[in-house]
Amino acid sequence: MSESRCMSNEVERLKEIAKKIRKHVLMMFMEAGSGHPGGSLSVVETLTTLYFHKMRHNPNDPEWSKRDRFVLSKGHAAPTLYATLAESGYFPVEELRSLRKLGSRLQGHPDMRRLPGIEISTGSLGLGFSVAVGMALAGKIDAEDYRVFALLGDGETQEGQIWEAAMAASHYRLDNITAILDRNGLQLDGPTERIMSIEPIAAKWLAFRWHVLETDGSEIGEIMKALNEADNIKGKPTIIIAHDVKGRGVPFMEWNADFHGKVPDKESLSKALQELG
Amino acid sequence: MRFKESRSTRDAYGEVLVELGKKNENIVVLDADTSSATRTKLFAEAFPERFFNVGIAEQNLIGIAAGLATCGKIPFASSFPVFVPGRCVDQIRNTVAYPRLNVKIVVTHSGLTFGVDGATHQSIEDIAIMRAIPNMMVVVPADAVEAKKAIRSIVEYKGPVYVRLCRQSTPIVYDEDYLYTLGKGITLTDGDDAAVIACGVMVAEALLAAEKLRAKGISVTVIDMHTVKPIDEDLIVKAARKTGAVVTAEDHNVIGGLGGAVSEILVENHPVPMRRVGVNDVFGESGETEELMVKYGLTADHIAEKVKDLIMRRG
Numbered sequence: 001m002s003e004s005r006c007m008s009n010e011v012e013r014l015k016e017i018a019k020k021i022r023k024h025v026l027m028m029f030m031e032a033g034s035g036h037p038g039g040s041l042s043v044v045e046t047l048t049t050l051y052f053h054k055m056r057h058n059p060n061d062p063e064w065s066k067r068d069r070f071v072l073s074k075g076h077a078a079p080t081l082y083a084t085l086a087e088s089g090y091f092p093v094e095e096l097r098s099l100r101k102l103g104s105r106l107q108g109h110p111d112m113r114r115l116p117g118i119e120i121s122t123g124s125l126g127l128g129f130s131v132a133v134g135m136a137l138a139g140k141i142d143a144e145d146y147r148v149f150a151l152l153g154d155g156e157t158q159e160g161q162i163w164e165a166a167m168a169a170s171h172y173r174l175d176n177i178t179a180i181l182d183r184n185g186l187q188l189d190g191p192t193e194r195i196m197s198i199e200p201i202a203a204k205w206l207a208f209r210w211h212v213l214e215t216d217g218s219e220i221g222e223i224m225k226a227l228n229e230a231d232n233i234k235g236k237p238t239i240i241i242a243h244d245v246k247g248r249g250v251p252f253m254e255w256n257a258d259f260h261g262k263v264p265d266k267e268s269l270s271k272a273l274q275e276l277g
Numbered sequence: 278m279r280f281k282e283s284r285s286t287r288d289a290y291g292e293v294l295v296e297l298g299k300k301n302e303n304i305v306v307l308d309a310d311t312s313s314a315t316r317t318k319l320f321a322e323a324f325p326e327r328f329f330n331v332g333i334a335e336q337n338l339i340g341i342a343a344g345l346a347t348c349g350k351i352p353f354a355s356s357f358p359v360f361v362p363g364r365c366v367d368q369i370r371n372t373v374a375y376p377r378l379n380v381k382i383v384v385t386h387s388g389l390t391f392g393v394d395g396a397t398h399q400s401i402e403d404i405a406i407m408r409a410i411p412n413m414m415v416v417v418p419a420d421a422v423e424a425k426k427a428i429r430s431i432v433e434y435k436g437p438v439y440v441r442l443c444r445q446s447t448p449i450v451y452d453e454d455y456l457y458t459l460g461k462g463i464t465l466t467d468g469d470d471a472a473v474i475a476c477g478v479m480v481a482e483a484l485l486a487a488e489k490l491r492a493k494g495i496s497v498t499v500i501d502m503h504t505v506k507p508i509d510e511d512l513i514v515k516a517a518r519k520t521g522a523v524v525t526a527e528d529h530n531v532i533g534g535l536g537g538a539v540s541e542i543l544v545e546n547h548p549v550p551m552r553r554v555g556v557n558d559v560f561g562e563s564g565e566t567e568e569l570m571v572k573y574g575l576t577a578d579h580i581a582e583k584v585k586d587l588i589m590r591r592g
Contacts, residue, residue, distance in 0.1 A: 065349075112347075112376050120347060121376040124367050130337045131372060134344015141305070141326065142348070161368075164337035172329075 010053065011221045017087060018048040018220065022249045023276055024083035024096055030269045032100040035108070036076040038246040038259040039153060042184040042217065043077050046242055047084045049223045050149055059089035062116040068146050069119045069135050073128030074153035074182060075109040076261070081118075082106050090117035126159030129179070133165045136177040136237075147231075148177045155187030158196050163208070169237045170209040178230040179210075179239040182217065184246035186257040205239050217242030249276065280448030280481065287385040287442050289421035291316025293428045294353065295323045301432065305345055307331060307354045309338045314444075315355040315385045335360045339368035339380070346378040351432060357386040358400035358441060362407055373437045374412045380437050383428070386444040388528030389561040389569050390478055399561040405533025407439045408506050414438040415506040416459065417527070417535075419480035420450045423503060426457035434459060441477065443528070445566050448481040450501070462509035464516075468496030471584045472516035472523045476502050476535050479526035479554065482570075485577035490584055497584060505535050510542050517547045522587040526554040526580050550590060552583040 022044050029035050051057070055068040072081050079099060086093045091105070098104035105114040109123030119135070122128040132150035139146055156162060169177055181201070189195055198204075205212045211233045215222040223242065230238035246260070247253030250272040253264065263269075298304050298320055305327045312318040312330055321328040331338050335356055342352040354361065361384055362369050373380045384403070391399045407415050416431070416438060418424040424442055431438045450465070457463075465480070466487050475483040480501045487497040498516050502509065517523055523543065525536040536553030543549060556573055570576050 120343065121371065124371045126336070127340055127368055127372050130340020130368075131344040131347070133337070134341035134346075135348055136344075137329065137341060138345050138348035138350060141350075161334075161336040161340065164331075164334035165340065168331055168334070168337055168341065 007221065010224070014048050014052055014220045017052050018044050019276060021048055021080065021083045021087060023273060024086070024093070025079050026250070026269055026273050026276070028079045028083065028096050028099045029263045030266050031097045033263060034100060035079055035263055036261050037253060037263055038186065038256065039074060039182065039184065040077045040080045041248050041250060041253065042244040042246050043080050043151060043182050044249065045218055045220050046151065046180055046182070046223055047080050049220050049227065051084045051088050053224060054227045055149065056146070059117070062090060066144060066146055069132070069148045071119055071128045071132040071135070071148065071150045072110055072122055073132065073150050074125065074156055075122030075128065077151070078108065078110050081110060085117040091115065125153065125156040126161040129162055130165040132177060133169050133174065136169070136174040137172060139176050140172070140174065146176070150177065150179045152179055152181050154181060154183045154185065154192050154198060154201070157181070157198050157201065166205065166208045166210065173235050174237050175234050177237045178227065179237065181239060181241045182244050183241050184244040186246045186255070186260065188257070188260045190257050202241055209236055211236050211238040212241065213238065214241045214243065217244035218248055280450065282449050283446040284421035284449060285444065285446045286418055286421050286424040287316045287444065289424040290383060290385065290428060290442055291319035293425040294320040297429065297432055298324050298327065301351065303349060303351050304432070305329070305350045305352050307338055307342055307352060309333060309335050309356045309360065311356050317353070317355045335364040336368050339365045340372055342380045343372040343378050346380050351379055351381065353381045353383055355383050355385070357398065358384045358403035359398055362403055363400065366406060370410050374410045377412045377436055379435055381431050381440070382438065383440040383442065385442040387441045388443060388478065389556055389573055389575065390528050390566045391444050392566045392569060393563050395563040396560040401530040401556045401561070402533070403441065404505055404527070404529050404535065405537065408533070408538060412437055413506065414459070414504070415441070416504050417441045417476040418503055419477060419501050420447055422449060422451040422453060423457060427459070427503065430457065430459050443478055447478050450481055450484065460504045460507050460509060462503070462512040463501040464498060464512070465501055466497065466499045468498045469520060470495045470497060470522070470588055472498040472500060472520045473526060473580055473584065474500045474502050474513065474516065474523060474535065474539055475526040476505060478528050479575065482575070482577045483526050483580055486580035486584065489577060489581050495584065495588060502535060505538055508538050508542065510546070513539055513542045514546045517543055517549045521549050522584070522591065523549055523551045524554060524580060524583045524587065525551070528575055529555050530558055531555040532558055550587050552587055554580050554583055
C-alpha cells in the first residue's frame with residue numbers, strides 16, 4: 001500500500017474516533033448542564049490524534065514510567081480529555097455521564113487524584129504548562145525518551161506564567177516537549193484580539209526560541225504531520241499553533257464566545273447530536 | 278541566660294540539603310535567583326545536574342517543582358516568603374496542595390527581622406496564607422539545630438510542606454540529640470503562672486522572657502510550637518489548663534499566624550485570657566534586626582510585659 005494511502009486510511013480512522021468523541025462531549029454537556037463547550041469542541045481533533053495516533057501510552061498502566069505525558073493546561077476542556085481517555089480504555093464510557101456530579105471522578109476540571117490518566121490537576125489557566133516543563137526536565141535528568149505534550153488556550157497566553165515557562169523550556173533546551181496552542185480566537189469575554197491582543201503570536205514564540213509550526217486544527221492529517229516534525233527538532237522545544245474554530249462541529253456554536261462557559265439547552269444539544277449522525 | 282552560640286537557619290538548610298542530596302538521588306533543588314541567599318547554592322555546587330535556578334519567576338518555580346514531583350522527584354523549592362508564597366499562591370494551592378504533590382517549599386529571610394531591605398521584603402502574612410491551604414504542612418523551626426531536624430523529617434513525610442526560616446543568625450536553643458517529631462510541640466521550661474507558645478526566632482526571646490520573669494517570681498511554661506499546621510492541640514490545651522494564661526509570640530502579623538492558630542484551639546476547647554506578640558498589623562521598614570524587634574514589639578521584654586499584664590488582670 002502506498003504511503004499516502006496508509007496516511008489517508010489512518011486519517012479516516014481517526015476522523016471516526018473524533019466523531020465519537022465529539023458526540024460523547026455533547027452528551028456530557030446535556031447531562032451536566034454546565035461546562036465549557038466552545039473550547040472543548042475545538043480540541044477534539046488534536047486530542048484524538050494525540051491519544052490514538054501519536055502518544056505512547058497504556059490505558060491499563062496509567063503509571064507506566066516510560067509513557068508520554070499529556071497536560072491539558074486549558075483545563076476547562078476537561079470533557080474532551082475525559083471522552084478521549086474513556087474511548088482509549090482508561091475507564092468505562094458509561095462513566096462519562098457523571099461529569100460534574102457530586103461524588104464523580106469526572107470533576108469540572110481534571111483531578112489527577114480521582115481519575116486515572118490525568119497527569120496533573122489543572123483548571124487555573126497558565127499553571128499546567130509549567131508542570132509540563134517540569135515533567136520534560138525530569139525526562140532529561142533521567143535520560144528517558146518519553147515526550148510531554150501540553151495543550152494551551154490562546155486566551156491562556158495572556159497569563160505571564162506561560163512566558164516564564166516558555167523561557168525556561170527554551171533555556172533548558174527541552175526538545176522533548178511539544179506544545180499545541182488552540183488558536184480559536186475567542187475567550188470568555190469576546191475575541192482575544194479585542195480583549196488583549198496576543199498577535200503576532202507565532203513571532204512571540206519564535207522570539208522565545210521555540211520551533212513554530214502552524215496547522216489547521218480541524219485537519220487531522222496536518223496535526224499528524226506537525227507532531228511528527230516536532231520529533232525531529234533537536235535542542236529546542238516546538239509549538240504547534242492550531243488554528244481552530246471555537247465550538248467546531250456544532251454550527252450554531254461555532255465562532256460564538258457565548259458558549260465559552262455556557263452550555264446550550266438540551267433541545268439544541270439533542271439536535272446537534274442528531275446532525276452529527 | 279547566655280546562649281552557647283548563634284547560627285543562621287539558612288546556613289543549616291544549605292548544609293543539610295547537601296547531606297540529604299548525597300543519600301537520596303531523587304532530591305532536586307530549585308531556586309528563583311535567591312540561591313546565594315537561601316544557601317541552596319551549596320547543593321548547586323555539590324549536585325549541579327539536580328539543581329535548577331529558574332530565574333526571577335516564582336510561579337514557574339512552583340509549577341516546575343510540581344512537574345518534577347509527578348515524576349518521582351522530591352523537589353525543594355526555595356525563595357523568600359514575600360515572593361513564595363507571595364507571588365504564587367494560586368500555583369501552590371492548585372498545583373501542589375490540591376493534588377497533594379510531594380513538593381517541599383523552604384523559604385528563608387522571613388518576617389520583619391529580614392531587616393534592612395525594608396517593608397517590601399518583610400513577609401508578615403505568609404504563615405496565615407499557608408495555614409489556610411488544605412493539605413499544606415507549615416513548619417517554623419526555632420534554631421539551626423531544629424532546622425536540620427525539620428528538613429530531614431520532611432523528606433520522610435509524603436506531601437506538601439512549607440518551612441519558614443530567617444535571614445539572621447539566631448541563638449542555638451537545642452542540643453543536637455533532642456527528639457524532634459513533626460506535629461509535636463516541645464516544652465522547654467515548666468511553669469504554672471503562664472504559658473508562652475512561640476515559633477521561629479521568637480522561641481529564644483520567649484526563653485529570655487521566662488528567665489526575666491523567674492527573677493520576679495513568675496514561673497512560665499515555654500513551648501516551641503515548630504509545627505504550626507497541624508498544630509499540637511493537646512499540648513496547647515494542657516498548657517492552658519495548667520497555667521490559665523497564654524501568650525503567643527512570632528515574627529509575623531498578630532493576625533492569622535501562630536496567634537490565630539492557638540486562639541482557634543483555645544476558644545473551642547479551653548478559653549483562657551490570651552495575648553499575641555507579633556507585628557501589630559503594620560508594614561515594617563528598613564532597620565537593623567535588633568532595632569526593628571524593639572520598635573515593633575518582638576522582644577523578650579514585650580513577651581514579659583504581656584505575661585505580667587495577664588497575671589495582673591487575673592488578680
